[in-house]
Amino acid sequence: MKKSVLSLAVLTALAGLASGAQAQSSVTLFGVLDLNANQIKNGSAGSMKGLSQGALNTSRLGLRGIEDLGGGMSAAFHLEGQINPDNGTVTSVFWNRRSTVSLLGGWGELRLGRDYNPSSRNTYLFEPYIGTSVGTVLNFTLAPTATLGSGATTALRTNNAVAYFLPKGLGGIYGEAMVAPSEGAPGNKYLGARLGYNAGAFDISAAYGTTKTATTNDFKQWNIGASYTLGSVTLKGLYNVHEYGALKQKTTALGASVPMGAGEFRAMVAANKRDGGTAGTGFANGDDSRLLSAGYVHNLSKRTALYGFVGRISNDGSARLTVDGSSPAAMLAGETSSGYQLGITHRF
Amino acid sequence: MKKSVLSLAVLTALAGLASGAQAQSSVTLFGVLDLNANQIKNGSAGSMKGLSQGALNTSRLGLRGIEDLGGGMSAAFHLEGQINPDNGTVTSVFWNRRSTVSLLGGWGELRLGRDYNPSSRNTYLFEPYIGTSVGTVLNFTLAPTATLGSGATTALRTNNAVAYFLPKGLGGIYGEAMVAPSEGAPGNKYLGARLGYNAGAFDISAAYGTTKTATTNDFKQWNIGASYTLGSVTLKGLYNVHEYGALKQKTTALGASVPMGAGEFRAMVAANKRDGGTAGTGFANGDDSRLLSAGYVHNLSKRTALYGFVGRISNDGSARLTVDGSSPAAMLAGETSSGYQLGITHRF
Amino acid sequence: MKKSVLSLAVLTALAGLASGAQAQSSVTLFGVLDLNANQIKNGSAGSMKGLSQGALNTSRLGLRGIEDLGGGMSAAFHLEGQINPDNGTVTSVFWNRRSTVSLLGGWGELRLGRDYNPSSRNTYLFEPYIGTSVGTVLNFTLAPTATLGSGATTALRTNNAVAYFLPKGLGGIYGEAMVAPSEGAPGNKYLGARLGYNAGAFDISAAYGTTKTATTNDFKQWNIGASYTLGSVTLKGLYNVHEYGALKQKTTALGASVPMGAGEFRAMVAANKRDGGTAGTGFANGDDSRLLSAGYVHNLSKRTALYGFVGRISNDGSARLTVDGSSPAAMLAGETSSGYQLGITHRF
Helix, strand or coil: CCCCCEEEECCHHHHCCCCHHHCCCEEEEEEEEEEEEEEEEEHHHCEEEEEEECCCCCCEEEEEEEEEEECCEEEEEEEEEEEECCCCEECCCCCCCEEEEEEEECCEEEEEEEEECHHHHHHHCCCCCCCCCCCCCHHHHCCCCCCCCCCCCCCCEEEEEEEEECCCCCCCEEEEEEEECCCCCCCCCEEEEEEEEEECCEEEEEEEEEECCCCCCCEEEEEEEEEEEECCEEEEEEEEEEEECCEEEEEEEEEEEEEECCEEEEEEEEEEEEECCCCCCCCCCCCCEEEEEEEEEEECCCCEEEEEEEEEEEECCCCCCCCCCCCCCCCCCCCEEEEEEEEEEEEC | CCCCCEEEECCHHHHCCCCHHHCCCEEEEEEEEEEEEEEEEEHHHCEEEEEEECCCCCCEEEEEEEEEEECCEEEEEEEEEEEECCCCEECCCCCCCEEEEEEEECCEEEEEEEEECHHHHHHHCCCCCCCCCCCCCHHHHCCCCCCCCCCCCCCCEEEEEEEEECCCCCCCEEEEEEEECCCCCCCCCEEEEEEEEEECCEEEEEEEEEECCCCCCCEEEEEEEEEEEECCEEEEEEEEEEEECCEEEEEEEEEEEEEECCEEEEEEEEEEEEECCCCCCCCCCCCCEEEEEEEEEEECCCCEEEEEEEEEEEECCCCCCCCCCCCCCCCCCCCEEEEEEEEEEEEC | CCCCCEEEECCHHHHCCCCHHHCCCEEEEEEEEEEEEEEEEEHHHCEEEEEEECCCCCCEEEEEEEEEEECCEEEEEEEEEEEECCCCEECCCCCCCEEEEEEEECCEEEEEEEEECHHHHHHHCCCCCCCCCCCCCHHHHCCCCCCCCCCCCCCCEEEEEEEEECCCCCCCEEEEEEEECCCCCCCCCEEEEEEEEEECCEEEEEEEEEECCCCCCCEEEEEEEEEEEECCEEEEEEEEEEEECCEEEEEEEEEEEEEECCEEEEEEEEEEEEECCCCCCCCCCCCCEEEEEEEEEEECCCCEEEEEEEEEEEECCCCCCCCCCCCCCCCCCCCEEEEEEEEEEEEC
16 A cells, blocks of 8 residues: 655755665655545434545555665664545544564564554455455454454554564465553553465465553454455355354455456455354344445546445344444344445555 | 645556556655744734744645656646644644545546535635735635635535546646535535636636525635736726625735745735624624735745745724634734734745 | 755855855754663652663754855854654754754854753853763753742853853953843843853853743852863863742762773762752752763764663652652652663764
């Protein structure tokens, strides 16, 4: 998602830093603006039209750079934060998407700071929407109750993280591990890892993460994802489990993307099953949900695209999940949420 | 006001985007820092000295870019937010001045996001101060009661907007229309348009906008502005009306600007008339205000200028308008507000 | 600390600004990401591990530029704000480190906006840690009670400031003076100056600043600092006094830095003495503290370094100062605070 467009070589002469050894260093300013007209209908909460950001790609602004240290070593940084062009705001955490500094070498990468954790990264990579729109499986895994009421702050990204990434060139094997301290508060202390194998057309990866909470139970996420490209069709599958004490949420998704000329079709079916909670809370046995979604992306260039997405979540029992991740007070348990988004993405 | 200084060509080779068709694409980082020493006297609230930003141009930071899509089409984005160099803060909406993405072609421009709306844009363009300083007519139209207590959020800019701009080359005719949804809250739903004619030395434009509120009354703004350049003197005139139910505010302004060598003189007289409100609230018949202002801008370069502005608002009845747009609790109805600003603007 | 790495010449042709006179103009984007694994033990409040920013250099993002106005004059701006890459946040004042616009000439520099004030700048320059880490003397002078409860907002930086800097080429003499208005609130109105003499290996500077408060007593800071380079060893000494009515805090520090190949060793001893306060508050006679610290910086390049710092503050009487500037509620008066930091700094 880090489509670089404005890539600025470090002008070493001007900066007085000289030396040919740093000729490969660079700093890149990049971003995305994505806006769409949409209509969402959440059961008896009714229908609402709006202009929203981020259906194809989350709108963002970022800076990243890499410095050649010589001897096969590099230092790198990455700052990236969400922007909301519909109303000009940013998120309360300015560089909420990523803020890291890295050392890289033949031995891999040591990365410090805020970033996706291994167990969350292994979800959006294995669905055709890559984590956005009314169609994404994250409408299940990142619903308002993403961490099952555990108070874990690690549903998607983790602060204060020390992460290690395997180097490239291990015959298709890739992986990462992450540890983060509590810094004196519950919900922060994270330990997780991800291991995968990529053989060109076939890619499979599994991940596990655990977060300390204020109780004796840890919040746990584990999953396995795979993708397979057959001709022009790429199939993606994901099985993800969230656990907190007796509470369980199991999500299964199967999607496909098909490039056609300047465009790409996408479609997915997904199911969400919950168990272990008190009846009526939405977390008991039978509080299940199903997602059906499809989309089309039309590329005007490598940087700019038009798109349309449709999604529909039907809920059983006391489940109340929605296609926009909201939790509308007026929507009744078991009702259906659906919507469409028509928009434009521009990357720079 | 978007004086570009640092304009960076997209280095397509580095970014791996290649192709001559994108050679005209660019991303520009721009900004303004404007600080002035000032003294404002608001009737019996007394006099205060300060260092403030934005008398000649609002201090800001921005990024904008345009991509040539081929076939006469372009995609563009614009992010621009106010900064306050006097104390280092930014506004609560980071990109509060503009956050838009556009598609442009021979048919005009489709622009999505947050921006000035047609009815507000037609005010500051037709006064010599272009919306800033102790002299601006916006001290009337954007006073603390800009939308007459209607709760409309569209006094100056509008969120979630879908706007269309006429193309150039229509024989001097220009125009724009905007629609914005309520997104479930009162004060947001806007509909407006602006139509003008520019014949070189003569420019005239009228605009109308209406905003849904929590009551059955809409907040309405309409206005007509004109400018005429005679030799070195440019005259500007504006008539603006705000309406909300029985409440009315009518603003008339007549200004002039005269370039002289590296400098420019500016002067304006304006009158504000209110009607329809309860006696004592500042909105009844006779709660009128008059503004007298003048200024001088001395350009040190195309990017840097020194300036001085003076302004004076005299109030009748229960009116309490001030030259800095504040609403000092200690200032009595009918008192006079006046002040001066001596400062520097630097654009990059 | 403003190590420029990405320095972008103003592309005058693209920006349509042309002219050889502006050929020396430039805008520079710069920043620092500094993260460290650390452990701090604050007496009976116990020990905590964490990942924190800014032990070698405060993490930051900035923009600065200078424009040649011709005739020996220049205009310049500087925007710089802290970032916290450990969790992606920024500070509540976005450009909290500096936001200024300047006019420069043979007569010196006139600088408007938010910046260090003369009396605070004269502290961190005369210690080997330059104001950061568990080792810095700012753990005394910027402790939670930096301005002795006076409500002064000028402990480190000052808003709305008008500052004047002496020009270079005065035979080693340098200096600055600053004035800032109250803008109607106590704790803001500042007046201060700094005067120094630099004779190559020897540098000495004294400063004085006073801030109006809500009481009849001003908050006062004065200090004298000196450095002397003998062979490869640089010695730095500082004596700083804070006063507010009867309350006094006197800080003495003596440090050294020794470059060795690609690295640099640093060490310091410092003492903090307080007097004049009520017994038990930490500000009475005998509520003294001592700091012992050392560090090593290993430069991987001119932009990237690894580092390790250790610091220890022992407190007498009711003093409760800590190596991380925090004020842990559970730490008892007179206890010891100590910690280490192992990290990486990357500048761009």
